[in-house]
Amino acid sequence: MSIYRKHVFVCTSGKHCPQAGGEEVLKCLRAEIASRGLKEEIRINKSGCLDQCGNGPMVVVYPDAIWYARVKPSDCQEIVESHLIGDKPVERLLLDHRGKLV
Numbered sequence: 556m557s558i559y560r561k562h563v564f565v566c567t568s569g570k571h572c573p574q575a576g577g578e579e580v581l582k583c584l585r586a587e588i589a590s591r592g593l594k595e596e597i598r599i600n601k602s603g604c605l606d607q608c609g610n611g612p613m614v615v616v617y618p619d620a621i622w623y624a625r626v627k628p629s630d631c632q633e634i635v636e637s638h639l640i641g642d643k644p645v646e647r648l649l650l651d652h653r654g655k656l657v
Contacts, residue, residue: 561639564615569604572611576627580612583631588639595640610650611612613631622650 565581566572585599605613610624614634621644623634630648636641 556643557595559596561597561619562604562617563597563599563639564605564617565599565608566603566611566613567601568607569606569608569611571608571611572604575611575625577612579628580614580626580631583628584614584635587631587635591635592638593608593639607650614648619644623648625649 563584565577565584567577567581577632581599581601587643588594588597604613605611605615605622606623607613612626614623614626615621616623616638619638621638621647623630626634626648630645633645634648637645
């Protein structure tokens with residue numbers, strides 16, 4: 556087993572994320588990573604509630620401690636290319652420390 560360069564958690568539970576498309580975001584991120592042959596470097600996991608109801612679907616990237624809010628499947632390619640591969644977070648989706656979009 557290798558140590559992942561990035562570990563991504565997608566909220567698929569709680570009050571908001573399931574209805575807002577958390578599972579679809581999870582599937583899309585996994586597909587983007589698989590299509591690029593990055594499954595050994597980047598891990599995509601389901602998470603329980605991240606206590607940001609109303610801001611979901613939530614996506615958190617570690618070790619960067621970057622939180623994304625209101626992620627849609629159409630955002631997945633950009634997150635993968637810009638942040639997970641290019642190390643440049645997608646600013647328009649960032650959640651700040653107060654639980655607000657940046």
